[in-house]
Amino acid sequence: MQNALDSTDAVPPARRSGRAVSRQVLADHVYTELLTSLMDGRLAPGSVVSIDGTARDLDVSPTPVREALARLEHTGMVRRVALKGYRVAPVFTQEDFAELMEARLAIEPVNARLACERMDQGGLAELKQAVEDLKSAPRGPAFAEFKEYLEADERFHQLIARQTGNQFMEAAYSALGGQIQRFRLFGGVGITDAESAIAEHQAVLDAFSTGDPGKAEAAMAAHIQQVRSRAIAAAPES
Amino acid sequence: MQNALDSTDAVPPARRSGRAVSRQVLADHVYTELLTSLMDGRLAPGSVVSIDGTARDLDVSPTPVREALARLEHTGMVRRVALKGYRVAPVFTQEDFAELMEARLAIEPVNARLACERMDQGGLAELKQAVEDLKSAPRGPAFAEFKEYLEADERFHQLIARQTGNQFMEAAYSALGGQIQRFRLFGGVGITDAESAIAEHQAVLDAFSTGDPGKAEAAMAAHIQQVRSRAIAAAPES
DNA sequence: GCCGAGGCAGCCCTATAGGATTTACACATG
DNA sequence: CATGTGTAAATCCTATAGGGCTGCCTCGGC
Structure with missing residues (x-):
């Protein structure tokens, strides 16, 4: 049942007549x-x-x-x-979640440290913007009402991965990023933890502002560990 | 110029006549x-x-x-x-190499620690076998003469990634593994460091044998750092 | 001798056709 | 009523065809 894809009037102009405007395939x-x-x-x-x-x-x-x-x-x-x-891919089991968080703990704090070492002013501004978007995003029960929230969350972590300047670390995070987003959607816990999560993101941002890579690494590690704790506490069933 | 692919008599039986024996696509x-x-x-x-x-x-x-x-x-x-x-993909630059090693240092020691915590006897035996193959592999100048050596090297690290029991860490390493292998081939330095490399692999294996995850992590980190040092020292040109 | 236009071959990209296999369902039988 | 069988639809998988573009070579003109 994926008929919801807007197939009726997304690309139809051109294409039939030979050449599409889009330069991508x-x-x-x-x-x-x-x-x-x-x-x-x-x-x-x-x-x-x-x-x-x-x-x-x-x-x-x-x-x-x-x-x-x-x-x-x-x-x-x-x-x-x-x-x-x-x-x-099937739904996340508790084991999958534990493995995912273990992997995040291995990768994301390192990303934070590297990014903090090499972050420039533009990158910091983007990061700051992501946190602002996170704060101002609506947080209703329906999906359309917290879509922006999830998007800002993902963008925050993705920005840090990119700011490492290391293509392999960025690729490693990207491989996880999709799964993380999938978990945010189907993990069972909604976004009941917005208050705490926003505070943690702010803490990571503050650590970046100090320019101390060690603090950034620690703040990110603390964030992920707390995400894990909250998710386990709110686990719907065994 | 990739005509060396053995196209002439690898799959030809069947297929033309409808059904290939191979069950894979x-x-x-x-x-x-x-x-x-x-x-x-x-x-x-x-x-x-x-x-x-x-x-x-x-x-x-x-x-x-x-x-x-x-x-x-x-x-x-x-x-x-x-x-x-x-x-x-184009040849490795020195920057690419530095990034790759940075990523390996972030991921592989963690893999070693996790694998050591969860390693069973069968896994340890496989690891031991890989080191033995590494020692006994021929190390001539021609490619065919050190193909087995590279294969054993790659297998050693891949086994550790698998023994973490964490699908995401394994995936993260696999994404790197191909690049590592590519670097081993085209990195410029041949396998002039076989003696040291074998000793380091043996050290990692010994650390695993003690069952101390911290030792395994440290041994792996030391190995990667020394690989980096040797490659930088033997860098062909700036 | 040098330069530009035309043609030609090769390639990527998408569409369509057909063979093979799996699955679902109806039907007959024990 | 349960079970096995046969048919039909849907699907995957591969092959082939054709459109459009790029790059190279050739050939004619200056």
């Missing part, structure tokens, strides 16, 4: 379309992603869809079974 | 074929990987090749320019 468009659908929650975990089906929904041929799904598989967002097709 | 076969070609050095950095060309060489249609390359792109082994095609 169709597979890229399909990729981002599928990615946002995954992040939005329109594609629930465990549901199948039919190649022909999405091709029809997006009004393209199966070939670009196949290429986009091949890339998505490598991110862990979808799983493929040979001759059976693709399906969205 | 053609794209998987193309993927592993390209991967080994990249690791072997048959595909030099910077060279183009034509979709139609490899399709002809492997005697398949371009569609599976396209799917395999899409996956490969996400590993950083090949780069894609829209409407221009794929080419093998």
